[in-house]
Amino acid sequence: MQEIADNLVNLLNGLIWGKILIWLLVGAGIYFTLRLGLIQLRHFGHTFSVLKGSRQSDEAGISSFQALCTSLAARVGTGNVAGVAVAITLGGPGAIFWMWVIALVGMATGFVEATLAQLFKVRDKNGQYRGGPAYYMEKGLGARWMGVLFCLFLILAFGFVFNSVQANTISGALQGAFGIPLWLSGSAVMILTALIIFGGLRSIARFAELAVPFMAVAYLLMAIGLIVVNIGEIPGILVQIVKSAFGFQEAAAGGMGAAIMNGFKRGLFSNEAGMGSAPNAAASATPYPPHPASQGYVQMAGVFIDTLLICSASAAIILLAGPQPGEGIMLVQNALTNQVGDWGKYFLAVIILFFAFTSIVANYFYAENCLVFLEHNKASGLLVFRLLVLGMVMFGALASLPFVWNLADLFMGLMAITNLIAILLLSNLAIKLARDYNQQRRAGKLPTFDPSQYPEIQARLEPGIWDAPR
Template sequence: MESLHSFLNMLDGHLGGAFWFPYVLLGVGLFFTIYLKFPQVRYFKHAWKVVTGKYDRKGAPGDTTHFRALATALSGTVGTGNISGVAFAIYLGGPAALFWMWATAFLGMTTKFVEVTLSHKYRVQTEDGTMAGGPMYYMDRRLNMKWLAVAFAIATVISSFGTGNLPQSNGIASSIEATFGFEPWIVGSVLGIFLALVILGGIQRIAAVTSKIVPFMAVLYVIGAFAVIFANLENIGPAFASIVGDIFTGSSAAGGFLGATIAYAFNRGVNRGLFSNEAGQGSAPIAHAAAKADEPVSEGMVSILEPFIDTIMICTLTGLVILSSGVWQEKHQNTFERASLTIVAGEYQQDVDADRHALFEFLNEVDGHSVEPFNGTIEVVNGKAVSDGFTIIHARSIAEDVRFSVATEEDPYTGTLKITQGNLEKDNIVLSGKSLVHSAALTTIAFTRGFFGDFGQYIVSIGLLLFAFSTAIAWSYYGDRAMTYLLGPRSVMPYRVIYVAGFVWASFSDTELVWALASVAIVVMTLPNLFGIMMLRKEMKASVATYWEDFHKQHPKE
């Protein structure tokens, strides 16, 4: 298992984690934005009219309405990325990372428009009478690349577990346990029953449920966010100033935050933006293919709204909550994760400029930095280090009040600890203390700095539950459409049963290997999809022109 995990991480490093991947994704979005003359701006108002059903025709083929298809797609994207993804981007790259999330969403609006239109155009009606669509169908039926379509469909099935199922279940169970104290297996079992009741009913029930969950969870989250924003209104101006002002300079040190370079903020902002709205991944077109529409471009119009709602609206609210409350630069008591922990040689102080600069270069991977990993031993007495010559870095900050404990007994540790290349060799030692926090924990703390006080943390917990659960619902549909393409409609029910079982299992299990597998699968979905829509760029442009010709004939006054 460890060898497989290492191999997957290595593979991801050459694919999704590679420096060129964000440029490819943004490049395709920029190309289509210019090629189609900024459709995300020109067609934005029209998209809202389409989603309200103003231009719907009776008897149009499909399984659900424009709005419900949008809600299903949004439920797949509006999830943990909006709560933890934004916090993670700011923690890594500072306020400027939020700007790059906006840029990614703006270009992603066009990418969604293109991929949804083409996928809807080549959708098919299956044996059971339902619609099936997605990039695999245009790859097969239009590009005649069956092998590419099969690879995409297999990657979609894997991603349905690795992105939409197992990590979501694990995240919900962990959050509910931390907030309310319920055992993870109980949470997983109860939610597993609800999940089964929803997804076994097919797209119509999935769309009906998500069309109610998505608006409710969005309203709840927005109320909680504004409670913090209005409580810290005097900080909103400086927050926007730091977002825009740091774009071309990088984010400077503030509080426990040691700063980030332009390149680091760009990479992390783009990466989190793509994780949040999935533009270019090819997942949302599968949901939109079920919409009742005669004209594929009309459904493409609807999809323009997704990155706007997901990233520009909801992620911005999360970002403003974190920045205006100031928690992103504060150190908080927490247990240190090994993945975010390193021990460096030498003693560094946060209030010394030279020390901050040296650590800034180290954390931002600047070539030629002077900081080296610590090799040697640390003497610990009653949970406190009594030797010197090292500095503990956790969550990209200098850790304070560090306590060493024995994991199995939670007792203070006494003895000698060997450190090799900055890593603690003993597995059963747990470190805790004050450091920066990130992801959902950072957002949770930020939500307590508003009018609701400590009650704000429950809004985040409930939001995480609803966001993650709706994501699991949406991805079950993506997976079953991929199974329909690969093995036919009869394979869908066994897939759904395994999907529900996996959801329950993941609530109390380690899903680290699945995350690694999903990271690779997402790239295997994204790259073929981007290649395909670039191949069909001329067809896309012609389809848009034809749509407007027909539209103006039918609606001459608009």
């Protein structure tokens, strides 16, 4: 029975990733890049200048900085370390080049989905902002059925499967570095997760705001230190990446095709651009400037930080060390130990703990957001859901998960296809918002959204949601 399930999931993954999603992702990214006039390059500086006012919020929303940190908490996880190692093992060093490509075009995709999520956000029964792909599918496209389908895929992927994967990585890293039994680390992660998720959205946002900058900066500093020490080897490594990317240097499992496939797959798993996950956090923010497009710029920064900085840091650690034994997280641990000594594996174990734990917390928030959309947000329903999530965390810490990794790829692919279809259908609206925002910028004004300028969608917006912020 297990063999049949494995074969079925592998067949579906091959169809979705090999025949549909890769071309849909790349095509959508190029389309948005062209329609938005190379926004990720022309407005790269503004992407980060928007963050200057990102600490502002009101009683209905979290700050833009908290939304960025929450989305980064989900993005920056095992995919940034173990996922990079898997990409290099299966696709050769060239997979890193294609991770960069999917991130670069994905920045435009991230802009569109975050902008739409902000536009169609609502207030929940507690007066807090909620939104995301399910909401713009329902309000923007008039297709609630599509939003329901998306939510089911997201809850299965982020609420259950991804959290098992993250917990498995934590327990494996702690056992490998410190000899901590799997059941003990699993219990500790489960208890810490419970303490945060039972505190609600603002508790999750505050935790992400504190934890994410610390873990990202610590990991980047380690990688920068290694690059500086080995600066003479960097040109050769860059040449190796490019040669492998275009098939001039044999990859581990099939040359250029393997490099593209594994780079794109692991790149999407890491930065989530187009998947429809990060917009759930983007919609919860009080944007500054008070315009939906400002959250588009904030989330573009998230894609850049995740893949072009943190994934590149992992690639540098692996490639500078040369061939090492092991796979996944063990490969990175061995590579770092080779470079800095035994303390490297302890450092990486702590970093992985932060990366994966923050992902668990943010993944839960995404799933809860979809549960609210499905209108199963009663106290008793949320309690049952939280207990199921905690059970999956414990299961993941103890189980061997190759099948679960494949399930994660499957649900992620189904989510991404559903979301990409929606944002392509709504692309004209997102582009109109981007133009409005930048016309106001060029006129020297603070970009401010005026619903009356959009009569075609004004009636579909939450009443009062775009009144002047309090």
